[in-house]
Amino acid sequence: MFFWSLVLIAVGIFSSFIYGRSRIKLNSKKQGTKSKSLPNYYAQYVLMWCLFPALIVYFSWAIFQEQIIQNIVISNFEYIEGAVYNEGLLLAEIRNVANNPSFADGKSIEIINAASHYSSLRQISQISFYTSIIIIMLLGALYASQKLKPEFHAQHTIEKYIQYILIFCSSVAIFTTIGIVFSLIFESLRFFAEVSIFEFLFSTEWYPFIPIREGQTAAEGSFGAVPIFAGTFLVMVVAMCVAAPLGLLTAIYLAEYASQRVRKIVKPLLEILAGIPTIVYGFFAFVSVAPFVKAFGQSIGIDASPTSALAAGMVMGVMIIPFISSLSDDVINSVPQSLREGSFGIGANKAETIKKVILPAALPGIVGAFLLAISRAIGETMIVVVAAGTAPNLTGNPFENVTTVTVQIVVALIGDQEFDNPRTLSAFALGLVLFVITLFLNIIALQIVKRYRERYE
Amino acid sequence: MSNSKILANGVDVYYGSKQALFGISMDIKEKEVTALIGPSGCGKSTFLRCINRMNDLIEICKVSGSIKVDNEEIISSSTDVVSLRSKIGMVFQKPNPFPKSIFDNVAYGPTIHGLVDSKNELEEIVHSSLKKAGLFNEVKDRLNEPGTSLSGGQQQRLCIARAIAVNPEIILMDEPCSALDPIATAIIEELIDELRLNYTIVIVTHSMQQAARVSQKTSFFHLGELIETGDTKKIFTNPDNSKTQDYITGRFG
DSSP: OOHHHHHHHHHHHHHHHHHHHHHHHHHHHTSSOOSSOOOHHHHHHHHHHHHHHHHHHHHHHHHHHHHHHHHHHHHHOOTTTOOOOHHHHHHHHHHHHHHOGGGGTTTTTTHHHHHHHHHHHHHHHHHHHHHHHHHHHHHHHHHHHTTTTTOOOHHHHHHHHHHHHHHHHHHHHHHHHHHHHHHHHHHHHHHHHHSOHHHHHHHEEEEOOOOTTTTOOOOEEEOOOOOHHHHHHHHHHHHHHHHHHHHHHHHHHIIIOOOOHHHHHHHHHHHHHHHHOOHHHHIIIIIIIIHHHHHHHHHTOOOOOSHHHHHHHHHHHHHHHHHHHHHHHHHTTSSSHHHHHHHHHHTOOOHHHHHIHHHHHHHHHHHHHHHHHHHHHOOOOHHHHHHHSOOOOSOOTTSSSOOOOOHHHHHHSOOOTTTTTTHHHHHHHHHHHHHHHHHHOOOOOOOHHHHHHHHHO | OOOEEEEEEEEEEEEEEEEEEEEEEEEETTEEEEEEOOOOOSSSSHHHHTTTTTTSSSSEEEEEEEEEEEEOOOOOTOOOOOHHHEEEEEOSSSSOOOBHHHHHHHHHHHHTOOOOHHHHHHHHHHHHHHHHHHHHHTTTTTTTTTTSSHHHHHHHHHHHHHHHHHSSEEEEEEEETSSSSHHHHHHHHHHHHHHHTEEEEEEESSSSSHHHHOEEEEEEEEETEEEEEEEEHHHSSSSSSHHHHHHHHSOOO
């Protein structure tokens, strides 16, 4: 049904545009004056008045229709005394029967009645939907056409409308972010109502299984997230040990030693690394790197598990190399040439210039790049899901398997999707912690980079 | 007459396929100030940067011909650029102190060249260089503050101190006062006059008054060619070439 209504709206905006255009030409000819704006602006004006009210109706119908119909059906349902109903199941049954009459066999008469009620309500809704769309478009076009006079500044009004549209578009992203943050906070509060925040932050026992029924063998779950934070930190440290030197040295090579031609080829190639889907890195870590790490561990007498912090961290390090190299390359490049000349002019060679003049000058920017890379590393999910393991393990040994915040969120959300117990709700608390940490890292990093840029530009 | 310090012979410079200097031959005397003047883009800075091989930093720049410093050829792949540059200090158009303390800015050169054995010695060099640059009294209480915190004129004198600290014989100055106000300019000009006693100075300047005030010899460049060179007094009062005459009387440039 909503497809045909889109066609309807498309016809509406097309004809309103044509109408607006010819109408203003006619009006200005009648008055013998030239219109203040070009005819197209008047046409756009009519079009907008035709389109936006119709869109509002369209979306509110799409959002609320089903809910309202269900509420009416349920409130009119003839409950049988004494029977216990599950509203969700009941609704599903009614909908099934309504959509597919062959399901009606063997259903109780109340359900069949309700199903026909449901179908008729839908039909009414559909008819009134089309009529209201048509009416609202006509009303909009009518209102707009009254303004189609040559002395009306259609262009100014259109520009104002366009500004509103742009503001709307940009606020979508902002409000979505705010919405996500609030949902994180509120769901986390639900979690912390059942689990103490001190246990979550400071206890070292993560055992997120809770008895679903009375008398199940699963003991009381415990939610101490310390091993998870430790695992995240360990993987991040391994990743940075790989990415920081490789990325920084790559950046120095690109910015100071490579010729323009090499730079033009190598930099985009490196940035492709950032475009590889992280799950592919995950395969790579699990299939190639993890066995290698295990074999290496055995060869030096350390018992390595098949998934390990080291394997995940190393591959993650490779993944974030382009973040560090690309950003550091930019900051090194923005160190003014005059500083290089000053240093060379005294007779310093390249290495001395880089070590003693360029890197100190670029240091704040490089630190910023590192912080952004760190926040990327701790937010990374797929590599660690595949290659680091899922069992919480409080250890400093990178050959053992560990688990990270992101992995535990995945684990918490798989399977049981009812958000009414601490196990699933813990995902939100973990997500909140992750969000707060990366937010702070990003803010600090951007501040550092910004301050640094101001100094030289 | 004093001796020849820098002897250029038939220097051509190309940026890519564009020729920027055409057969420059020039004799720069010891312990004198030689001013290079000329309109923008005439190649005077390019020539200056040939003397300490600064053009090496520009990938597309090709230099041919001969420049001898103390009778040693420097336009050659076997030239030791590092020791050449330690012998020839350079001061740039825009003051470019390193993002380090005032002390470390001056100490940079002596340290990388291993000129000092002890901290005291380093301190002595830094202090004496700052004194020679006429900056010591202004900054002696804040040697640990960043060099960038100084005023423009002070920064430029810091850069001069930094160049002097490696004990060069020649100082190249590429429009050292163009970013400074008249008072700071006057201080630098006075300083140049003092430095002349110990150093050979080549200065590129846009200001003809400045050239007249500070230099003993003046060379006029135009479109990549050296039009005329000689005693400053003569160039400014009675030039041989009509183009020089036109330029110094302000008819073009």
